[in-house]
Amino acid sequence: MFGTSGIRGRFGTDVTTELAGSVGKALVADGAEEVVLGRDPRDSGRPLADALAAGVTAAGGDVIDVGLAATPTVARSVGWQEADVGVSITASHNPAPDNGIKLWTPSGQAYDETARERIAGLVREASFPTPRHDEIGRRRRWDGATERHAQAIADAVEQPSDPPAVIIDVGNGSGGVTAAALRHLGCQVETLNADPDGSFPARPSEPTKANCESLRSVVAATDADLGVAHDGDADRLLAVDETGAFVSGDTLLALFSRWAVSDGRAVAVPVDTSLSVAEVVEAAGGSVRHTRVGDVFVAEVATDPQVAFGGEPSGAWIWPTETLCPDGPFAACVLASRLGEESLSELTATIPSFPIRRESIETGQKAAVVAEVGSQLQTRYDDVTTLDGYRVDVEDAWGLVRASGTQPLVRITAEGTTEAACAELFDSLSALVREATESQ
Secondary structure, three states: EEEOOOEEEEEOOOOOOHHHHHHHHHHOOOOOOOOEEEEOOOOOOHHHHHHHHHHHHEEEEEEEEEEOOOOOHHHHHHHHHOOOOOEOOOOOOOOOOEEEEEEEEEOOOOHHHHHHHHHHHHHHHHHOOOOOOOOOOEEEEOOHHHHHHHHHHHOOOOOOOOEEEEEEOOOOOOOOOOOHHHHHHOEEEEEEEEOOOOOOOOOOOOOOOHHHHHHHHHHHHHOEEEEEEOOOOOOEEEEEEOOOOOOOOOHHHHHHHHHHHOOOOOOEEEOOHHHHHHHHHHHHOOOOEEOOOHHHHHHHHHOOOOEEEEOOOEEEEEOOOOOOOOOHHHHHHHHHHHHOOOOOOHHHOOOOOOEEEEEEEEOOOOHHHHHHHHHHHHHHOOOOOOOEEEEEEEEEEEEEEEOOOOOEEEEEEHHHHHHHHHHHHHHHHHHHHHHHHHHO
C-alpha cells in the first residue's frame, strides 16, 4: 500500500476515497488525537481530504485543516499546532491523474517503514471502534499556516546584503509560500504559473530541465539573478542561474552540501548521487553518508545530530535543524541569501562535473526486472552493493539499477570520470534492463 513516499497512484483505482477514510480511522486507532490536513491543487484532493477528515472525526479524532498548502507547510504545522500527525493529500511531482497520502510526524519526518506498516495493517484489518455520538471529533480550519511558514523561513535564513531578483515557476502547484518568504527577505519577486491548478496546464509537475524551458527563457531575457521551480506540492526545488542555464540537481546538492558541512559534519545523500558531492564535501572537511533513494530514507539518517544536511538530486532538500521534511521554499531562500558578490553561475562553476546519465524504463514488473538484472550484475562484476537496487563500481565509473519507489519504472544511473567510461557502463546497464523488461 505504501511506497517510499507514502501512498501514491491513480485516483479512483489505486487511491480512493474509501482508502482515505480508512487511513483516517487508522491514524486515530494508532493513537493520533489531532491531525493536521492539507492538500495540493489536484481536483481529486478535495474528495480525498474530505474522506480522510471524515475518517478521523468518525473515529473520534480532531482535524486541523490548513487547506491548499505546500507539503513542507503541512509537515511544519504538525509541531506548530502540537498535533500528532500531518497528512498531505498529494502526488507531488506525479502526473495530474495521480494522487496520494503522505504522513508526517511532529518533527516533520515522514512516517518510517515501521510506522507505515503499522497503518497499513490497521487498514487491512478494518476493525475500527465506533465512537458514541458525543465522541465524534471536530474539523476546524487554520488559515495561518502558509504565512507562518514564510515567516519561519525568513527568520531562519540570513538576510542577503543585496537582495536578488528572483523568478519563481510555481508550476500551478501549492508553492506560493516561496514568493512570500522571498519578499520577507527583501527580494524582488516575479512568478510564473502561480494560479493553483491541479491539471498542471502550463507544464508537467516535475521541475526537470525539459519542463523548465519557459523559466529559463524568462530569466535569460530579464535582469533576474535567479530562477527557481517547484513541483506540485513544493517539496522539490530546482534552479536556473542568471544566464538562463538550468542547474542540475547534482550541482545544487553539491552546493548545499558544501555550505552545510563547513563545521566538519556529515551530509546524507542517496546512492545515486554524483561523485561531485563527495569531492566538495570532503574538501570542506565533511563526510558523506549514503542512503537508499527517497527523501524518507535521507530524513532517517538526518536525525543523527552529526548530519547537517540531506538531499537528493531530484530536488528534495532537508535541513534537519529546521524540519525533516524536504522544504523547497526554504531551499529557494537559502540560494537567494547566498547570491551577492558571486552569481549562481560563478558558484556552480566551482563544482566539479562528471559525465552522468540517467534513464527510466517503464514496466509493470519492476521488481522482477531489477531482480533479473541484479543476478546478472553479480556474476559480471566484482564490486556490487545492494543498499538500494544494485550498484556496480568499476575503476572509472559506477552505475545503479533500482526500482522506483513511487512509479512503475526502473531507474538507471551511470557516472564516470570520463564520457567514454560513463557511456560504456550506462549502455551495458540499459541493455540488460531492456532485455529483462522484454522477457517479462
